[in-house]
Amino acid sequence: MASRRRDKHLLPGFGLTLGVTMTYLGIIVLLPILAMLLKTGALGWEQFWRIATAPRTLAAYRITFGSAAIATLFNGAFGLLLAWVLVRYEFPGRRLLDALVDLPFALPTAVAGLTLVTLFSANGWYGQLLEPLGLAVNYTQAGIVVAMTFTSIPFVVRTVQPVLEDLEGDLEEAAWTLGASRLQVFTRVIWPTILPAFITGCVLSFARSLGEFGAVVFIAGNLPGLTEIVSLLIYIRLDEYNYPAAAALASILLGVAFLTLLATNLLQGWQLRYVERRK
Amino acid sequence: MTDSAAAKRRPGPVGRLLIGVALLGALLTLVVPLAAIFAFALREGLGVYFANILEPNTVHAIWLTGLTALVVLPINIGFGICAAWAVTRFRFPGRQVLITLIDIPFSVSPIVAGVAYLFLYGAQGLLGPALQGAGIQLMFTVFAIILVSLFVTAPFVARELIPLMQQQGSEDEEAALSLGANGWQMFRYVTLPNIRWALVYGAVLCNARVMGEFGAVSVVSGAIRGRTNTLPLQISLLFNDFNIAGAFAAASTLALLAVVTLVLKSALEASGWR
Structure with missing residues (x-):
């Protein structure tokens, strides 16, 4: 890049904007996180470990991670389908569908939770269809999965869609001319190209599901050991004035968030290299 | 997202099936919940x-x-x-x-964001005692x-x-x-x-x-x-x-x-x- 070689003080505002950015990030983002980590650090390793491995904590992690994994699996498949259909075909309602995909991002999670619990209640629109089949969603783990699924629908669609759009047609045509079947074109040409974006979308979707709170608390019923997610356990510990436990649990969730941030950064690097190599 | 260079085509049989499944999925997961909010709000x-x-x-x-x-x-x-x-x-x-x-x-x-702020400005937080001393409740x-x-x-x-x-x-x-x-x-x-x-x-x-x-x-x-x-x-x-x-x-x-x-x-x- 040419700008790399330019005198960096040619443009004005370096000190001002960098100063404002760092001060603001320091006060608004880093200081509270630091305070929480200090609180956790004060616990000592032994107490931290006891909180982190308590049966109720482990159950909450199992439920949270398990539900997030199922939600991500669904959204991986559904998101890929939506992205494919939106990019590849022209059909009535395509633009509307494209806009609607972002609804879960635009709709507050409390509204989503309220709506889902009402839809799946015994006499709700969905509940009355499922109840005769013996399928209960509200106040079960299925409810958690439903809530997590709804709130993370857009991730895979929005990461895969631009890559599919940029996919050069000539590559596919070449494969066609060389006698590749439809399936071969997809598995050998298209799939390897969209894979990094697809995985990035899945990681983002999984991370969002791990941290989801608003939608889940409405529908989960919040029974310890059965439908209690980590975010809710943190909330309950705060309510009980058990601050050490809340700090420890929140710090673990923060650690997981950092890992996903790291993972998505690495994945984006992989994707960039992939794109460069193909050019 | 804008339309791209990738040519959109009229769907064949497979395409129509995919579009049908996608639309049905979107109907159940997106359209119905959105419509339900207004339906329930205006029911009475x-x-x-x-x-x-x-x-x-x-x-x-x-x-x-x-x-x-x-x-x-x-x-x-x-x-x-x-x-x-x-x-x-x-x-x-x-x-x-x-x-x-x-x-x-x-x-x-x-939730983590909320907890972090509690441990900064809350009574049991890092700056809590100092704020309390100054009579500030955040x-x-x-x-x-x-x-x-x-x-x-x-x-x-x-x-x-x-x-x-x-x-x-x-x-x-x-x-x-x-x-x-x-x-x-x-x-x-x-x-x-x-x-x-x-x-x-x-x-x-x-x-x-x-x-x-x-x-x-x-x-x-x-x-x-x-x-x-x-x-x-x-x-x-x-x-x-x-x-x-x-x-x-x-x-x-x-x-x-x-x-x-x-x-x-x-x-x-x-x-x-x-």
Whole structure:
């Protein structure tokens, strides 16, 4: 890049904007996180470990991670389908569908939770269809999965869609001319190209599901050991004035968030290299 | 997302099947829930609906949510512009780290954000005793709601501006300076027009998130009826009171906001800057 070689003080505002950015990030983002980590650090390793491995904590992690994994699996498949259909075909309602995909991002999670619990209640629109089949969603783990699924629908669609759009047609045509079947074109040409974006979308979707709170608390019923997610356990510990436990649990969730941030950064690097190599 | 060079074609049999499954999925997961909100809110007629919305605690929650957005939005727009200017117009050590730091609030669970603020400003927090000594109560007030909202939505504007400004480069701005513009004139007449749509786009998304934030706000607000209850908290309170019609009436205002957000977003994307 040419700008790399330019005198960096040619443009004005370096000190001002960098100063404002760092001060603001320091006060608004880093200081509270630091305070929480200090609180956790004060616990000592032994107490931290006891909180982190308590049966109720482990159950909450199992439920949270398990539900997030199922939600991500669904959204991986559904998101890929939506992205494919939106990019590849022209059909009535395509633009509307494209806009609607972002609804879960635009709709507050409390509204989503309220709506889902009402839809799946015994006499709700969905509940009355499922109840005769013996399928209960509200106040079960299925409810958690439903809530997590709804709130993370857009991730895979929005990461895969631009890559599919940029996919050069000539590559596919070449494969066609060389006698590749439809399936071969997809598995050998298209799939390897969209894979990094697809995985990035899945990681983002999984991370969002791990941290989801608003939608889940409405529908989960919040029974310890059965439908209690980590975010809710943190909330309950705060309510009980058990601050050490809340700090420890929140710090673990923060650690997981950092890992996903790291993972998505690495994945984006992989994707960039992939794109460069193909050019 | 704009239409791309990738040729769209009329679907064959397989294509029609895929489109059918996608539309059915979208109907069940997106359209029905959205329609249900308004159906449930209006089920007992317009009179009851408006009575529910005009219930004093709900009106207060709407006001508080609006106030929070009014304070948070300009601050995070300012921050977004500063951050984007700093990381796209200059090279400095730690630049990549700074870009990652800006993204932190995106990957942190809102509950964690709330807990972090509690351990900073709360009675048992890092600065709690000092604040208490000075007679300042931050937690469980409007200020706490505003602070966590600033945290949660800090990256929204910045992350729209950074890729755009990176791609645009600084030639226009350098030209303006060499023609004798001062820093403010350069920003006002060159930078701002170049980034205005991305700025609006980021602000629209930021606003939706501020008004809808639940987890972080529920930790620090204390949820005192008629005092520190934002609209999402009010929905939860009404729901727990078994006032379903009231909850949906309150929810419909936020659902309307979501619809407006989606319309603005599509319009901005169709305008072609993305």
